[in-house]
Structure formats: structure tokens, C-alpha cells
Amino acid sequence: MSATSVSPAILALAQAAKDASRAIASSSVEVRNRALEAVAQGMERAGHRILAAAAEDVQQAQAAVQRGELSRALVDRLELSPEKLASMIAGVRAVAPLPDPIGRVLDRILLDTGLVLEKVSRPLGLLAVIFEARPEAVTQISSLAIKSANAVILKPGREVERTARVLVEVIRQALREQTTIPEALVTSVHQRTEVDELLKLDGLVDLVIPRGSYALVRHVQSATRIPVLGHSEGICHIYVDAAAKFDLALNVIDDAKTDYPAACNSVETVLVHQSIAQSFLPLLYARMTKRGVRLRGCPLTRAALATAAIEPVKDDEWHTEYSDLILAVKVVTGLDEAIAHIARYGSGLTDAILTEDAEAARKFLEQVDSAGVYHNASTRFADGYRYGFGAEVGISTSRLHARGPVGLDGLTTYKYILRGQGHVARDYQGPHARRFLHQRRPPFGPQDQ
Amino acid sequence: MSATSVSPAILALAQAAKDASRAIASSSVEVRNRALEAVAQGMERAGHRILAAAAEDVQQAQAAVQRGELSRALVDRLELSPEKLASMIAGVRAVAPLPDPIGRVLDRILLDTGLVLEKVSRPLGLLAVIFEARPEAVTQISSLAIKSANAVILKPGREVERTARVLVEVIRQALREQTTIPEALVTSVHQRTEVDELLKLDGLVDLVIPRGSYALVRHVQSATRIPVLGHSEGICHIYVDAAAKFDLALNVIDDAKTDYPAACNSVETVLVHQSIAQSFLPLLYARMTKRGVRLRGCPLTRAALATAAIEPVKDDEWHTEYSDLILAVKVVTGLDEAIAHIARYGSGLTDAILTEDAEAARKFLEQVDSAGVYHNASTRFADGYRYGFGAEVGISTSRLHARGPVGLDGLTTYKYILRGQGHVARDYQGPHARRFLHQRRPPFGPQDQ
Numbered sequence: 001m002s003a004t005s006v007s008p009a010i011l012a013l014a015q016a017a018k019d020a021s022r023a024i025a026s027s028s029v030e031v032r033n034r035a036l037e038a039v040a041q042g043m044e045r046a047g048h049r050i051l052a053a054a055a056e057d058v059q060q061a062q063a064a065v066q067r068g069e070l071s072r073a074l075v076d077r078l079e080l081s082p083e084k085l086a087s088m089i090a091g092v093r094a095v096a097p098l099p100d101p102i103g104r105v106l107d108r109i110l111l112d113t114g115l116v117l118e119k120v121s122r123p124l125g126l127l128a129v130i131f132e133a134r135p136e137a138v139t140q141i142s143s144l145a146i147k148s149a150n151a152v153i154l155k156p157g158r159e160v161e162r163t164a165r166v167l168v169e170v171i172r173q174a175l176r177e178q179t180t181i182p183e184a185l186v187t188s189v190h191q192r193t194e195v196d197e198l199l200k201l202d203g204l205v206d207l208v209i210p211r212g213s214y215a216l217v218r219h220v221q222s223a224t225r226i227p228v229l230g231h232s233e234g235i236c237h238i239y240v241d242a243a244a245k246f247d248l249a250l251n252v253i254d255d256a257k258t259d260y261p262a263a264c265n266s267v268e269t270v271l272v273h274q275s276i277a278q279s280f281l282p283l284l285y286a287r288m289t290k291r292g293v294r295l296r297g298c299p300l301t302r303a304a305l306a307t308a309a310i311e312p313v314k315d316d317e318w319h320t321e322y323s324d325l326i327l328a329v330k331v332v333t334g335l336d337e338a339i340a341h342i343a344r345y346g347s348g349l350t351d352a353i354l355t356e357d358a359e360a361a362r363k364f365l366e367q368v369d370s371a372g373v374y375h376n377a378s379t380r381f382a383d384g385y386r387y388g389f390g391a392e393v394g395i396s397t398s399r400l401h402a403r404g405p406v407g408l409d410g411l412t413t414y415k416y417i418l419r420g421q422g423h424v425a426r427d428y429q430g431p432h433a434r435r436f437l438h439q440r441r442p443p444f445g446p447q448d449q
Numbered sequence: 450m451s452a453t454s455v456s457p458a459i460l461a462l463a464q465a466a467k468d469a470s471r472a473i474a475s476s477s478v479e480v481r482n483r484a485l486e487a488v489a490q491g492m493e494r495a496g497h498r499i500l501a502a503a504a505e506d507v508q509q510a511q512a513a514v515q516r517g518e519l520s521r522a523l524v525d526r527l528e529l530s531p532e533k534l535a536s537m538i539a540g541v542r543a544v545a546p547l548p549d550p551i552g553r554v555l556d557r558i559l560l561d562t563g564l565v566l567e568k569v570s571r572p573l574g575l576l577a578v579i580f581e582a583r584p585e586a587v588t589q590i591s592s593l594a595i596k597s598a599n600a601v602i603l604k605p606g607r608e609v610e611r612t613a614r615v616l617v618e619v620i621r622q623a624l625r626e627q628t629t630i631p632e633a634l635v636t637s638v639h640q641r642t643e644v645d646e647l648l649k650l651d652g653l654v655d656l657v658i659p660r661g662s663y664a665l666v667r668h669v670q671s672a673t674r675i676p677v678l679g680h681s682e683g684i685c686h687i688y689v690d691a692a693a694k695f696d697l698a699l700n701v702i703d704d705a706k707t708d709y710p711a712a713c714n715s716v717e718t719v720l721v722h723q724s725i726a727q728s729f730l731p732l733l734y735a736r737m738t739k740r741g742v743r744l745r746g747c748p749l750t751r752a753a754l755a756t757a758a759i760e761p762v763k764d765d766e767w768h769t770e771y772s773d774l775i776l777a778v779k780v781v782t783g784l785d786e787a788i789a790h791i792a793r794y795g796s797g798l799t800d801a802i803l804t805e806d807a808e809a810a811r812k813f814l815e816q817v818d819s820a821g822v823y824h825n826a827s828t829r830f831a832d833g834y835r836y837g838f839g840a841e842v843g844i845s846t847s848r849l850h851a852r853g854p855v856g857l858d859g860l861t862t863y864k865y866i867l868r869g870q871g872h873v874a875r876d877y878q879g880p881h882a883r884r885f886l887h888q889r890r891p892p893f894g895p896q897d898q
Binding site: 022202248252254256343365369375377403405425440 | 474560564566574656667670674700701708814815820822831832836848853862866868869872874887
């Protein structure tokens with residue numbers, strides 16, 4: 001830990017959070033679920049205060065919009081109606097029925113008679129989450145932390161500071177008054193310099209989750225030795241194979257592009273097999289135009305749609321995450337070129353092939369190295385809720401620990417529990433050594449000793 | 450990737466290795482196992498060259514010992530007899546029968562009729578391994594990389610450079626002549642500056658494994674955005690509870706201290722319940738003295754062993770990894786103090802309780818937050834082979850990705866494969882939305898579509 005350059009205040013705050021994480025680590029899931037209900041009730045009681053704080057945040061933000069310092073879209077995200085607050089409270093309650101991610105026996109191996117090894121899921125410890133200016137993120141992240149028996153230090157976007165402060169206060173009050181869990185389990189900081197200090201505490205903070213821009217993720221990765229869970233750009237591809245059904249392809253591309261263009265799992269580039277370019281591209285153009293999507297294209301695409309005056313894709317634009325109603329289209333010679341294009345320009349999040357050719361699908365699913373590889377389905381399914389995880393901690397484009405949509409399991413580690421009867425390692429060495437049994441046992445079966 | 454400050458040679462080397470990792474990623478396990486056999490045969494044929502190179506390394510090292518620049522223990526590690534070479538070759542062959550870590554279906558969820566999600570294990574990609582001056586490490590790491598379909602760039606300790614160069618040559622020749630796997634799968638670099646450049650290639654290198662000193666691990670963690678798998682010091686504790694069987698305790702402590710004192714899973718500190726201090730400590734002293742182990746102690750330990758003139762444990766010495774026949778002993782008031790001592794001074798690797806009291810054991814196993822927590826067993830069991838993993842990639846004290854002894858699974862990631870029939874996300878939204886089924890299916894069962 002490089003704690004020497006960290007202020008005593010931040011060190012104390014992080015230490016208190018870590019201590020709280022140790023206190024909750026051995027708690028039963030009932031205690032944690034009751035804490036979630038206490039938070040929900042606290043939010044109900046504090047409704048007026050929360051809404052008033054949000055109104056102030058919105059007011060400040062509107063002034064900033066008028067000074068040209070903020071976008072109007074951001075103000076929309078800050079707004080908090082009684083209905084939205086009710087849905088935030090429902091969101092907290094929705095975490096309670098999820099399966100307990102802690103204490104699951106992941107593996108069981110009988111090493112020898114009376115010597116049993118278990119691999120058991122455990123909380124990570126202390127999380128630091130840097131997130132965007134959204135009021136609901138505060139309670140969402142806090143609920144997931146409570147459920148997974150982790151402590152969390154929150155750094156909300158500064159435009160939501162007032163609301164976040166009130167929400168954190170409400171959560172801490174609920175923990176303090178209604179539970180045995182230390183309130184230090186949920187803490188917030190509000191200065192960027194405080195974040196910089198937290199990033200130095202690699203002996204205390206176990207995981208940093210930067211939510212927001214890729215630039216933020218990169219900055220955090222460079223500034224810390226603490227593991228980082230985050231995602232790079234979302235540059236998703238759909239490859240329309242020679243054997244694709246056209247109506248299926250148009251429906252899937254429509255969904256993947258227009259359902260929520262700003263999402264990281266929206267499609268940016270469609271790759272089209274050359275043998276169907278002449279027949280498919282006019283249909284794609286018509287459908288996209290109807291849906292308000294502008295196409296950009298490679299030379300072959302532009303030639304096939306000559307009458308439409310499609311804009312060219314500029315050099316290196318294949319790397320672009322438009323996050324908008326813009327779709328880049330490229331004609332490829334076949335599956336191999338599609339796979340190579342994705343390897344070069346993709347961000348490893350989600351890529352799909354549309355085809356009725358089982359062998360082409362098999363090759364694509366095997367060779368495309370992305371967190372999600374799809375056959376005949378929209379890239380928009382890349383989401384923790386849709387995958388059935390119940391809650392989404394974030395999306396990871398790391399290859400370590402967690403990849404793709406991350407559920408509560410992403411906030412856990414494991415430990416090995418070995419139960420013996422005085423067993424020593426020396427007995428398993430040398431010419432008259434005992435032999436290990438190494439028998440895998442059903443993880444949830446009865447005890448062997 | 451900060452590739453701007455990387456030399457073209459290293460960039461090309463890393464790119465070739467990455468391309469090789471892509472080429473092997475979809476290979477069958479039969480291809481990879483045949484490659485292991487080809488490497489073993491190549492080593493047999495090149496036996497004389499390998500032994501000659503090792504002899505040169507030893508000669509150079511002996512000269513360095515005479516100049517006082519190297520320890521004699523290091524020279525011992527460099528020595529390569531025909532027997533040791535045969536055991537290295539057997540080690541390569543032993544990796545082939547291990548279960549394939551790639552392509553395992555880890556989870557299967559039926560999202561909706563005809564929409565099936567699978568989580569499948571995949572290779573990590575490109576590994577960079579910085580390791581100690583041991584000839585056998587070269588072939589051990591390379592075999593694990595081949596088995597797990599990963600490419601690897603090796604940086605061996607410089608004292609073993611000649612041997613390592615010949616071994617890497619032999620491995621590459623085997624791949625080139627006997628397999629379809631690109632020889633660039635296994636590469637070595639030999640300059641520290643080359644390592645520094647590799648650490649900048651976070652777009653190409655997927656995992657760095659520094660084996661060796663904790664200082665090396667810290668240096669690598671600070672110098673890179675690439676995930677790092679490594680371990681800190683191994684400061685392991687054994688707590689002898691009031692209800693411990695003395696003979697069991699003496700046997701376990703003997704094994705944990707003397708079996709291999711330099712290992713990270715050897716015990717450094719024994720904590721003794723105060724109620725048994727007077728009776729147990731003289732027995733411990735006698736046993737340890739007989740085994741050549743010197744005790745150091747807290748004031749109460751020294752008082753209990755007054756006639757033996759035990760050295761005191763100096764301030765902060767409880768943090769020390771002796772890696773030697775030295776054992777620190779502390780008398781504690783009970784289980785809670787033992788747990789608190791371990792939380793403060795432990796390195797989170799492996800800690801044990803010796804007791805016949807089931808409740809004390811339960812509390813210790815629950816509350817001690819280490820990668821391994823043991824009841825009535827020696828800390829020396831913390832090892833991939835002993836755990837039944839077949840091979841050990843390393844030991845991790847990280848809480849992310851892999852913790853404790855790491856087997857071949859630690860060199861894998863996973864991807865989600867989604868197979869649909871034109872499914873779009875929009876159909877699952879709004880008032881007339883389709884409902885997800887989210888039915889978990891047996892991972893190895895028949896296809897649902």
C-alpha cells in the first residue's frame with residue numbers, strides 16, 4: 001500500500017469501510033436482506049428530502065446548461081419524480097430475493113480419508129465505485145454491495161452530489177438504526193482528489209469499478225494497482241452471411257441499432273457477404289431509413305446503393321462507437337474477412353452472425369473472440385438481466401475474473417477450506433508415501449467427515 | 450495500448466505471439482496433446498545440447514559465486530543432470546492426460562424457447578511469464594501454455610539464459626516441424642528493457658505472471674495496466690487452540706515449519722492459547738529444537754520458556770517471512786486475538802487452527818480471510834498438486850480471478866455463446882412483453898434447439 005501519500009481522513013474512511021466489510025463478511029443472508037428492507041423503508045420515509053435534493057441538483061444543472069457547460073440529456077438523467085423514486089425503492093427490494101452469492105460451495109475434493117477440501121464463495125471486501133450522474137446508481141450499487149456482503153465507497157458524478165449525499169445518509173441511517181451492520185459499509189466521497197487517494201490504497205480497496213467513459217476506465221487503470229472492472233468502447237458487429245434469412249436479418253439489425261443506440265451493446269457495423277450485397281443492401285437501406293438511421297459505407301456498399309448517396313466511412317472510422325442512429329456497412333468477401341475485421345476493429349463485447357448455415361455459425365462462434373458471440377440474435381441481449389443474473393454489476397471487457405455482463409458473482413472471491421485430522425504434507429512424499437485420492441464430490445452433498 | 454514507446458521488434462514479437470494464440474485457440478485438445486509429445490521427443494533428441502548449455506550456465510554462475518555476486522543455492526538450482534532432464538521431459542508428458550481446460554460448458558441457461566445461452570471456457574490469449582533461474586520452469590510453463598491453448602512470452606532469470614534459449618529453440622522446432630501450431634506460440638526475451646516494453650502492451654498481452662520475489666510482483670503491478678497473477682509474502686499462521694491435541698499440534702507444526710522452510714506455505718508464526726501456554730510451549734520448544742528450529746517469542750512465550758533464553762520478536766517482526774528454520778511464537782488470549790493477529794500480520798495465503806472444538810474451528814474458518822483456511826492440517830497442503838489440480842500455474846494472493854494455488858483453469862477466460870432464431874431484445878419490453886424463462890439447464894446435457 002502506498003498509504004504514505006494518502007491523507008489521514010481518507011485512510012480512516014477506507015479503514016472504517018474495510019472494517020465494516022469484515023464485520024458483514026460472516027453475516028447471514030437474512031441479516032443482509034433485512035438491511036435491504038430497512039434501506040427501502042428509510043427511502044420511503046425520506047422521500048421528500050430525496051426529491052428536494054434532486055430538485056436542487058436539477059436546478060444547478062439547468063443553470064450549467066444555460067451557460068453551455070452541460071448537455072440537456074444529462075439534466076434528464078438527474079430528474080427524480082416520485083414515480084422514479086418509487087421504482088428506485090422497488091429496485092432495492094428486488095435485490096433481496098436474489099440467491100445469496102456468498103458461502104456457495106463451488107467445489108469439493110476428497111484429498112484423502114478425513115481430509116476434505118472445499119472451495120467456498122466469499123465477499124471481495126471493499127469496492128470503490130466511480131459512477132455517472134444518476135441518482136438510481138447510488139441505491140443500485142449500494143444494494144448490490146449489501147447483498148454480496150461487500151463494503152463500498154461511492155464517488156457519484158458531481159452533478160448528482162446533493163441527491164447522492166442524502167441517499168447515502170438515508171442508507172447509513174437505516175444500517176445504524178435497523179441493523180447490526182456498521183454504517184461505514186456504505187460511504188461516499190465527492191472530490192476527484194479523494195478518488196486519486198483511494199486508488200493508492202491497494203491494501204484496503206479490493207476492486208475499483210469505474211462506470212462511464214472509456215477514458216475514465218483507462219485513467220483508473222493507469223493510476224492504480226488495484227484490480228479494475230470496467231469496459232472499453234462497445235463496437236459491436238453483425239455479420240450477415242450469404243445464407244442469412246433477409247427478414248430475420250432486417251429485424252435483428254433494426255433491434256440492435258435502434259432499440260437504444262447509446263447502449264454499449266448496440267450494433268455499430270454491419271458486415272455483408274458480397275454474394276448478397278446487391279439484393280440485401282437496398283432492403284437494409286430502406287429499413288434503416290424508415291427507422292431514422294443513416295448509413296455510412298465502404299466503396300462497395302456505396303456502389304450498391306449508388307442512388308442513395310451514402311456517406312463514405314472514413315479511414316479508421318471502423319473503430320468508431322457512434323452511440324447514435326448511424327450504421328457503418330461493409331461488404332466482405334466472406335466469413336474469414338468478417339472474422340478478421342471483427343478481430344481488428346471490434347471491442348470484444350458482443351458480435352453476431354446471422355445465417356442458416358450451421359457450419360458458418362459454428363466457425364464464427366468458435367473463432368470470434370468476444371465476451372458474447374451470437375447466432376441469429378440481437379446484440380442487445382448482452383445484459384445481466386437478460387442473461388438471468390437478476391442484477392448487473394457492470395460490463396467487463398477484461399478477460400480476467402469476469403467477462404461480459406457481470407452479476408453479483410462478480411463481487412465475490414473464494415477461499416479454500418481444508419478440514420483434516422492432523423494430516424501433514426510429508427506423509428505424501430517419498431517412497432512409502434500415502435497417495436492422494438483427489439475424488440471430486442458433489443458440491444452440495446453431505447459431509448465426508 | 451501505449452505501443453508508441455515500444456520498439457518495433459518487441460511489438461512484432463508480441464503481435465506474432467498473439468496471432469499464434471488466435472491460431473491455437475480453436476485447436477482440438479488432441480492437436481495440443483500431440484504438440485506436447487512432439488516437445489518431449491524434441492527434448493530427448495536435443496538432450497546433449499540442453500545439458501551442454503546448462504553446464505555453461507553453471508560455469509558462469511560458479512564464477513559469479515567466486516566473485517561473491519551469487520549464492521551457491523542458486524547454482525544448485527541451475528544444475529541439470531541427465532536424470533533431472535528426464536524428469537523435465539516426463540513433466541511435459543504428464544500435462545497431456547490432464548483434462549482439457551478449454552471448451553468446457555460452465556453454465557447453460559434457456560432464456561426463452563429457442564434462445565439458449567452457454568458460458569464456455571476459452572484461452573486467455575497471450576501470457577508473459579517472468580520467472581526465476583530454473584531450467585525446468587521453461588518447459589513447465591510452456592507445457593501449461595500449450596495445454597491451455599495460450600501463447601507465452603518467457604523471460605527467464607538471466608543465470609539460466611543459455612539453457613532457456615536452447616529449450617525455447619527445441620520447443621519451437623517441435624511446433625514447427627511436428628504440428629500445425631505456429632512456433633511463435635512460445636517465445637523468449639532476455640533483456641529487462643524488453644520486459645518493460647512488454648508491460649506496456651496491454652492491448653496484446655492478456656496476463657503477466659511474475660514468479661519470484663514479492664518485490665518483483667510489486668514492480669510489475671506498478672508498471673502495467675495488464676492484469677497480474679502473483680503472490681505477496683507467505684506469512685502463514687497456525688493457531689493452537691485451548692482444545693488442541695498436543696501430539697497432533699506438534700506433528701502439524703513440525704511439518705509446516707521443517708518440510709520446506711523456504712516455501713511460501715510454510716508456517717512463520719504459531720499463536721498459542723494462553724490457557725495451554727505453560728504446558729504446550731515446553732513441548733513445542735523441545736520438538737523444534739530437536740528439528741533444528743530456533744524459536745523467537747513474545748514476552749509471555751519467553752517467560753514460559755525462561756530457562757531456554759528465547760530471543761524476543763522485535764517490533765513489527767510479526768510481518769517477517771523468515772523462509773528459514775526460525776519460528777515466531779505468540780501467546781494470545783483466545784480465538785478472537787488470534788483472528789485479529791492474522792488479519793493484521795498475515796499475507797492471506799494460508800492459516801490454520803488446531804483444535805478439537807468444532808465451534809472454534811467453525812468461527813476460525815469463517816472469519817479468517819485467507820486463500821486457504823485449515824482445520825487440523827498442515828499449511829503445506831496449499832499447493833496445486835496436493836489440491837488435485839494436476840498442475841500448478843502459480844499461487845495468487847489476489848482476490849480477483851484466481852486465489853490460492855492456481856491450476857490450468859487460471860489460464861482461461863470464458864465467453865457467452867447465444868444461439869437464437871432471430872430473437873430481438875425489444876420483444877421483452879413494454880406492456881405486452883414476452884417473459885424470459887431463465888431456466889438453468891445441466892451444463893453437459895443435450896442441446897435445447
